Amino acid sequence: MNQLHPTIREIKEKAVLAVVRLPDSEDANLVTEALLKGGVSGIEITLSTPNTFEVIKKISSEFGADALVGIGSVTSIEHAEQAIQAGAKYVVCPVFKPEIVDFTRKKGIPTIPGCFTPTEIQTAFEAGAEVIKVFPADSLGMSFFKGVLAPLPHLNLIPTGGVSLTNAGQWLNHGAFAVGIGSALMDKAAIREKKFSKLTQNAKILMESIHNR
Numbered sequence: 001m002n003q004l005h006p007t008i009r010e011i012k013e014k015a016v017l018a019v020v021r022l023p024d025s026e027d028a029n030l031v032t033e034a035l036l037k038g039g040v041s042g043i044e045i046t047l048s049t050p051n052t053f054e055v056i057k058k059i060s061s062e063f064g065a066d067a068l069v070g071i072g073s074v075t076s077i078e079h080a081e082q083a084i085q086a087g088a089k090y091v092v093c094p095v096f097k098p099e100i101v102d103f104t105r106k107k108g109i110p111t112i113p114g115c116f117t118p119t120e121i122q123t124a125f126e127a128g129a130e131v132i133k134v135f136p137a138d139s140l141g142m143s144f145f146k147g148v149l150a151p152l153p154h155l156n157l158i159p160t161g162g163v164s165l166t167n168a169g170q171w172l173n174h175g176a177f178a179v180g181i182g183s184a185l186m187d188k189a190a191i192r193e194k195k196f197s198k199l200t201q202n203a204k205i206l207m208e209s210i211h212n213r
Helices: 006-014 025-037 052-066 077-086 098-106 118-126 142-149 168-173 188-192 197-211
Strands: 016-020 042-046 068-072 132-134 157-159 179-181
Touching: 006 016, 006 068, 016 025, 016 068, 016 197, 025 042, 025 052, 025 197, 042 052, 052 068, 052 077, 068 077, 077 098, 118 132, 142 157, 142 168, 157 179, 168 179, 168 197, 188 197
Parallel strands: 016 042, 016 179, 042 068, 132 157
Antiparallel strands: none
16 A cells, blocks of 8 residues: 555645534535635535535535545445545545445545554554544544554554644644544534634644644
8 A cells, every 4th residue: 555545645735634513504615615714625524514415515516626525424335425426535434344445445535444443453454444543532642643653654543532723733743644623623602603714713723733843
């Protein structure tokens, strides 16, 4: 697996996947626009967002190559297939299900499965996952990444859980391939009150943490 999938290479370049859970799907385009203004363009729309597949389709159509749109919280092939048909460029799972990794590979789309132990991570890699989400990463800490990557340097790991606006750069310094960030970036009150500029501010702080690491 020397040659990474183009989408995986793009995730590395962007360094961030914004985990977007919205109570109102009508806000999706405005939220995406706000994140893009702040420098965050990896957009992971979770299945908990109403009308998930329609949201993915709308964002993909509206923003094109400016936003790297994928789906999160996937636990079935059916949902992975619907997301791909809607335009998702990658699939993120909270757990490792080899059948999903295999299915999306045949479709030419990468899956990022969620794993917790070194054995599970290596097993996911051998099943074809080019990048693995370490979840929940806050239970393991940054030192886990250096510890695992010392004997297994071929792995590409993304922490989700425990990533803040100001420590994202530290995760990357500890060996993370990129970072996944949800609640720390996606201010619920701001979204509820339609104050999307707050998301832009948060995104700028996040990207500053990465660029200044």
